[in-house]
Every structure is written in C-alpha cells, then in structure tokens.
Amino acid sequence: MTLTAETFDFVAALVRTRSAIQLERGKEYLVESRLAPLARSAGAIDVDAYVRGMRADVTKHDIVVEALTTNETSWFRDLNPFTVLRSTVIPDLYARGRGSLRIWSAACSTGQEAYSIAMIIADNFPSVRSNIVATDLADGVLEKGRSGRYTQLEINRGLPAPMLVKHFERQGPSFEISSQMRSQVVFRKHNLLDSPPAGGPYDIVFLRNVLIYFDVATKRDVLKRVRGAMAPGGYLFLGAAETTLGVDESWERMQLGASSVYRPRERSVG
Amino acid sequence: MKALVIDDSRVMRRIVSNILVEVGFECIEAENGQVALDQLEAHSDVALCCIDWNMPVMTGFEFVVAARKRAEWRNVTLMMVTTEGEQDQIVRALAAGAHEYVLKPFTPEVIVNKLQFLGLVDLKEMA
Numbered sequence: 001m002t003l004t005a006e007t008f009d010f011v012a013a014l015v016r017t018r019s020a021i022q023l024e025r026g027k028e029y030l031v032e033s034r035l036a037p038l039a040r041s042a043g044a045i046d047v048d049a050y051v052r053g054m055r056a057d058v059t060k061h062d063i064v065v066e067a068l069t070t071n072e073t074s075w076f077r078d079l080n081p082f083t084v085l086r087s088t089v090i091p092d093l094y095a096r097g098r099g100s101l102r103i104w105s106a107a108c109s110t111g112q113e114a115y116s117i118a119m120i121i122a123d124n125f126p127s128v129r130s131n132i133v134a135t136d137l138a139d140g141v142l143e144k145g146r147s148g149r150y151t152q153l154e155i156n157r158g159l160p161a162p163m164l165v166k167h168f169e170r171q172g173p174s175f176e177i178s179s180q181m182r183s184q185v186v187f188r189k190h191n192l193l194d195s196p197p198a199g200g201p202y203d204i205v206f207l208r209n210v211l212i213y214f215d216v217a218t219k220r221d222v223l224k225r226v227r228g229a230m231a232p233g234g235y236l237f238l239g240a241a242e243t244t245l246g247v248d249e250s251w252e253r254m255q256l257g258a259s260s261v262y263r264p265r266e267r268s269v270g
Numbered sequence: 271m272k273a274l275v276i277d278d279s280r281v282m283r284r285i286v287s288n289i290l291v292e293v294g295f296e297c298i299e300a301e302n303g304q305v306a307l308d309q310l311e312a313h314s315d316v317a318l319c320c321i322d323w324n325m326p327v328m329t330g331f332e333f334v335v336a337a338r339k340r341a342e343w344r345n346v347t348l349m350m351v352t353t354e355g356e357q358d359q360i361v362r363a364l365a366a367g368a369h370e371y372v373l374k375p376f377t378p379e380v381i382v383n384k385l386q387f388l389g390l391v392d393l394k395e396m397a
Contacts, residue, residue: 079386079393152355152373156380160387161364161371170357258393 003028007051011035011064018065019137020193020222021213034067066138073109074157076116080259081208081237086120088256089235090128093203096233100129104202104229106192107210108134110154111145111185115177117206118184119163133199135190142187148177192222196229203231209239216247223248227264236262271390272315275299276306276330277322277351282374286320286351289378293391303328307336316346318390320381321368323352323359331363338367347388351376 011031012023023031032047039050054060076082093101101121105114114134121130136142155164155175168175190197192210205226211219223244226236236251237259238244244251244262251262273295275286280301287297298313300306302325310316319337321330328336330350337343349370350363360371370384385391 074383076387153375153377156373156376158383158387161360161369164371165357165361165364168357170355 003032004048007048010051010055014061015065015068019069020218021069022215038063038067066140069137073112075112075159078240082116082120084256084259086124090125094128098203101203102200103130103132103204105132105134106205106207108136108145110141113206114185115181118181119167130184131199132185133197134185134187135197137191142189145187148182149174196225200229201231202229203234205230206237208237211242219247230264271317272296272313273318274306274309274316275320278302278325289381293382302326303330303333306333310343318347320349320351323354334363334366334368347390
C-alpha cells in the first residue's frame with residue numbers, strides 16, 4: 001500500500017465532514033482505488049501527490065468526496081426486497097387506499113433502484129400512480145440517473161431481459177430507459193444528514209447499503225430523520241446487512257419472506 | 271444440476287463453464303447448435319443452456335427454435351450469452367423461447383445474478 005497515513009487521514013476527514021461516511025483505517029485500498037483514476041487524469045504521479053495537490057483547492061474536494069461515496073449498484077439489487085415490494089408491500093398500501101404512492105430512493109447512485117421500482121409498478125400495478133424521489137450526494141450520479149442512459153455492462157447487471165426489451169431502447173452503444181419511466185422519477189441532490197427531501201410523506205423508503213458506512217450516532221440520526229418523513233404505516237427497506245435493532249427502537253421489524261422491512265411504531269397511548 | 275455451454279470459442283466455453291461450476295453446476299459443452307441438440311438428446315438431465323448466437327453449422331437462435339419444439343425439453347432454461355445486442359435480436363430470442371439474455375463482455379457476477387433471477391442459483395451464492 002503506497003498511500004501515506006497523512007493522505008488517508010485527510011481524505012477520511014474530508015469524506016466524514018461532507019457525507020458522514022466513516023472511512024476506518026484499513027480502507028486505504030478503497031481510497032487508493034477510487035482516487036487513482038482522478039490522479040491519473042490530473043497528471044499526478046500517484047494518489048498521494050494528487051491529494052497533496054488538491055488539499056488547498058476547495059473546488060476539488062467535491063470530486064474526491066464523490067469518488068469515494070459512489071456505491072456499486074445494479075438493477076433489482078439482492079432481488080428479495082423487490083419481490084416483497086410486489087407481493088406484499090404495494091398490495092397492502094393499495095388495499096389501504098393508497099392509489100398514489102410516494103417513494104424515496106435514498107442514496108440512489110445512478111438510479112437503477114428507483115427505475116427498478118418504477119418498472120415493478122408499471123408492470124404489475126397499472127392503476128397505481130407513483131412519485132419516486134431519488135436522492136444522492138453526488139452530482140455525477142444524479143446526472144446519469146436523469147439521463148436514463150446505461151452502458152451494456154450496466155444493463156447486464158441484474159436487469160431481466162423481458163424488462164430490457166419492454167422499457168429500454170438501444171441508443172448507439174448504450175441503452176436508454178423510456179421517457180415514461182423517466183417521468184416517474186425525480187432526481188435531487190440531498191445529504192442524509194439534512195432534512196428529508198420534499199415530496200413526502202413517503203409510503204416507501206429504500207435506504208439500502210448506506211447505514212453500514214455510518215457510526216451508531218449517525219445511523220440513529222439518519223433513521224430519526226427518515227422516520228419523520230414516513231407516512232403512517234409506511235415501509236422502510238434497509239440493506240441485507242443493516243437493521244434498526246439496537247440503533248433506533250422506534251421501528252418495528254417485519255419478516256416478509258427472506259426480507260426484513262421496517263415500519264414506524266405507532267406512538268403508545270398513555 | 272447440469273448445464274450445457276454452447277459456444278464455438280473454446281476459451282469462451284471454458285470461461286462460462288468455470289463460472290457455472292463455481293455455483294454448483296456440472297458442465298458439458300457444444301461448439302454449435304447441432305452438437306448442442308445431440309448433447310440434449312444424450313443428457314436428459316440438462317437444466318440450463320448458455321447459448322452463443324453466431325456459430326457455424328447451427329446458430330444459437332436456430333438452436334433455441336429447434337429446442338423449443340420439443341415438449342420434453344420444456345423445462346430446460348435457455349440463456350443467450352452473446353455480443354448480439356441489438357434490441358430486435360433480443361426481442362426475437364425471447365419470442366423464440368429464450369428466458370434470459372447476457373451481453374458479452376460480462377463479469378461472473380452478471381451470470382450468477384441472472385441465474386438467481388431464473389431460480390437456478392440460491393441468493394446466498396452471491397456473497
């Protein structure tokens with residue numbers, strides 16, 4: 001590992017203040033691999049040199065934070081949450097009179113999760129209207145999400161072929177999602193430590209594979225904000241390795257098939 | 271479970287087979303659609319075919335059409351694995367009876383992920 005402790009500490013502190021994401025020692029490889037392309041394109045000899053050069057240049061800080069907070073993403077990631085969404089969550093909300101659903105895809109990255117939800121609704125619940133707000137910290141991913149254009153490699157990752165032919169069109173080397181799907185999703189820049197984005201209260205929130213990066217106090221803070229943005233009887237989806245248990249007891253865990261979902265507890269009376 | 275890997279490139283057959291073996295398949299191979307039909311006749315326990323499009327003798331598309339005519343192979347899952355990424359080709363392959371479509375180049379994760387969708391690989395395999 002060529003990265004110096006000084007470089008790592010600076011980057012970790014920068015990322016922590018900008019995004020609340022905790023980069024522990026031992027994540028040097030992550031910093032190195034994510035920043036190497038930036039260093040190369042800036043003509044720096046290595047990541048240390050690149051970081052030394054950009055420390056004083058505040059305009060570069062965003063790019064570094066962005067490079068480190070952009071998550072891996074795919075269509076229907078982990079599958080189970082989307083199965084449960086279709087089999088249980090949306091039918092339940094619909095039965096309770098929610099014909100128009102407000103949905104928040106938090107830390108949405110390049111939009112695959114938000115569009116996966118939109119496709120499930122379009123294909124299975126034609127009479128349900130949906131407004132999906134997709135938020136992320138990074139401008140680059142939001143822009144890509146809005147464009148709805150994905151490379152062949154990105155399309156390969158988890159998108160069922162029948163959905164590909166139904167909802168996408170080939171545009172040169174990439175595939176573009178239909179304008180109908182794009183009209184269901186609004187992309188907005190948002191930090192999870194700020195007030196929840198306008199568009200709520202939300203019936204469904206996807207906050208997947210985000211909390212794992214935070215310390216307990218920050219997890220609690222984020223969950224509290226999310227709870228404040230939920231409609232009564234709403235559903236929260238977390239990543240498979242994440243839970244509210246032991247962090248924020250105002251959520252009730254429900255086991256649905258192979259997936260857990262969380263719902264805000266009703267306030268106890270008296 | 272047994273898988274049949276159909277591709278005229280020996281290297282590509284090896285790559286796909288290695289991925290499938292990793293998630294518990296036993297693999298047999300064919301270098302074109304005709305050989306693949308013969309293999310299906312000889313092995314009644316094939317559960318999955320991974321199929322290249324462009325091959326000499328019989329293409330992958332022709333193989334899909336021929337295989338779908340046989341009622342006893344109705345439960346065999348057919349997945350195209352090809353560079354042919356034009357929309358109408360994907361539509362044609364699905365209409366002919368292919369279940370899934372993987373575009374080359376791909377990563378092992380892509381194949382495993384599709385197999386999870388198809389219910390052929392447990393979700394836990396995807397650590």
